[in-house]
Amino acid sequence: MPINGSSTVNKSARPSLLGVASVVGLLALSAVGATGGLQKVLVISWVAFAAMGLGAWLGARAARTSPHSLVWGYGLASGAMVTSAAMFLVPQAMGLGSAAGTPRIGGIGIAVGIVAGYGTHTVGHRLTHVDTSFDTTTAAIAAHALSAGLIIGLVYGTMPTLGLLLGLAIVSHKGPAGYAAARRLNRDGKTATSLLLPAAGVGLTAIPSALLPVPQTPVVNALVFGFAAGIFLHVAMDFLPNCEAGSEIDEVCSLQEHSHDLLDELRTHAVGSTVGGAALVVLAWVVVMP
Numbered sequence: 001m002p003i004n005g006s007s008t009v010n011k012s013a014r015p016s017l018l019g020v021a022s023v024v025g026l027l028a029l030s031a032v033g034a035t036g037g038l039q040k041v042l043v044i045s046w047v048a049f050a051a052m053g054l055g056a057w058l059g060a061r062a063a064r065t066s067p068h069s070l071v072w073g074y075g076l077a078s079g080a081m082v083t084s085a086a087m088f089l090v091p092q093a094m095g096l097g098s099a100a101g102t103p104r105i106g107g108i109g110i111a112v113g114i115v116a117g118y119g120t121h122t123v124g125h126r127l128t129h130v131d132t133s134f135d136t137t138t139a140a141i142a143a144h145a146l147s148a149g150l151i152i153g154l155v156y157g158t159m160p161t162l163g164l165l166l167g168l169a170i171v172s173h174k175g176p177a178g179y180a181a182a183r184r185l186n187r188d189g190k191t192a193t194s195l196l197l198p199a200a201g202v203g204l205t206a207i208p209s210a211l212l213p214v215p216q217t218p219v220v221n222a223l224v225f226g227f228a229a230g231i232f233l234h235v236a237m238d239f240l241p242n243c244e245a246g247s248e249i250d251e252v253c254s255l256q257e258h259s260h261d262l263l264d265e266l267r268t269h270a271v272g273s274t275v276g277g278a279a280l281v282v283l284a285w286v287v288v289m290p
Contacts, residue, residue: 019196023049026200033207041156041210044167045149045203048174052145052199055178060185060192071241071266073176075273076280081236083278084169087285088162089155089229093222100218109223113230117238120147138194141181144235145174145201151228152202153209158221165288169281170232171202173239241270 026049033042055073093106120143152167178199182192214220243266 016194019193022197022200026203029207036211038210041206045206048171048202049199051174052178055175056182056192056195059179059182071269072273074239074241075270076277077173078236078239079274079277080169080172080281083281084166085229085232088166089225093226093229096218096222100222106222106226109226110230113227114234117231117234142198142201145198146205149202149205150209151231153206154224155228157210158214243267243270
């Protein structure tokens, strides 16, 4: 990216074959899911695809990255995810644990999910320091999408009575994540079509996992819901707007004058956007609550 923040779409880069294959795979799995009655999982999968696809398209064509837009996108999404996991998944995990004889089973699942999410993210970050033949930005986001899809499929397969609000809030970070990743890829002279893989990633794992037979026992369900809550809480916290030195938002601010003052201002926006995302989920729940 030039120093003044301007950018043009990289038209010379070839489309990602893996990205295109991912879309074909999602289409094929969607046909299978439609016959298996997985309407909610299909809606969540395609909303995730559309959100990241639109974000990537806008990011690849943006003349410059607005730090305010980035902070508000990440803040709204992460606030919605934290609140959704706390409102819908954690109570289910603890309730199922109580049905199994002890609510601590659900708590164990939550702890394992948070630690597993942190561990895979931290170890995966080492790839950014290794000379590999694939783009590490795309790989990191794809890992998030594939793991989230796996859990979404298990959760909705285990308890199909869950509403769409939970799933849609959980994939709400796809838009800002796609936008930021596309800006980075475009800056490095790489094609943003590689983001078709993480865009389709939720559906690629959610649909098959929703079709898996899961034993309908309170202990297993408590662990599944607890693990899901832990994973989603980790992802949500990972997307909290980070306005510290060396962060992605700091990199965007450094392209503008008075970047230090701007970073201080954005901290207030980060808090406000996160609170706003949480409030939107609560409001939506109040409106749709029977």
